[in-house]
Amino acid sequence: MSKTIIGLSRMNLSRIPVVKLPIINLTTDPLDVLVAAIVLRMKQLAKTNPKFIELSHDRQIRLQISTQAGMSRQIIVNEGKIDTAVGTPQLADLVLTFKDSDHGVKTLMKGEPSAFMTGIQDGSIKMEGDFSLLVWFSKVARLLPPKLPSALDSKVKRVRAFIRKKMG
Numbered sequence: 001m002s003k004t005i006i007g008l009s010r011m012n013l014s015r016i017p018v019v020k021l022p023i024i025n026l027t028t029d030p031l032d033v034l035v036a037a038i039v040l041r042m043k044q045l046a047k048t049n050p051k052f053i054e055l056s057h058d059r060q061i062r063l064q065i066s067t068q069a070g071m072s073r074q075i076i077v078n079e080g081k082i083d084t085a086v087g088t089p090q091l092a093d094l095v096l097t098f099k100d101s102d103h104g105v106k107t108l109m110k111g112e113p114s115a116f117m118t119g120i121q122d123g124s125i126k127m128e129g130d131f132s133l134l135v136w137f138s139k140v141a142r143l144l145p146p147k148l149p150s151a152l153d154s155k156v157k158r159v160r161a162f163i164r165k166k167m168g
Helices: 002-010 030-048 050-056 101-110 113-122 132-143 150-167
Strands: 060-067 072-078 081-086 094-098 125-129
Touching: 030 050, 030 060, 030 072, 030 081, 030 101, 050 132, 060 101, 060 132, 094 101, 094 132, 101 113, 113 125, 113 132
Parallel strands: 060 094
Antiparallel strands: 060 072, 072 081, 094 125
């Protein structure tokens, strides 16, 4: 089993064929899947998390996450309601363009503002629009990981440590 985990961790995600899944308006592009999952979690938080509700209740924001290869998905916040749109149906308030899906996934999964700053400095991430929205998004990103019961949380930490050790 550990060989499978190691093999998957070293696999280049951009080599997975991208297929459009029209019924759920999603592609198999790893960044598209991640952004769609973020939107689903934001929808849940909009109903259950007071901090998220406070951050989103009076906002009208379009945040676009895309790649240089053409994948694009917008996260729409409209006074506490969360939605998503594929492509660029309207001009976004903030556009984050990653050099590729792998880099976008890795950066978003880190969840650290410094990862974005490093990407902007080295040119692997391009930003257009209202830069203050990146600060807003980083506050939202801290709320995305679900709170786990302490018994389960300790097991998850052990699994993460094991995976990091194997990934080297």
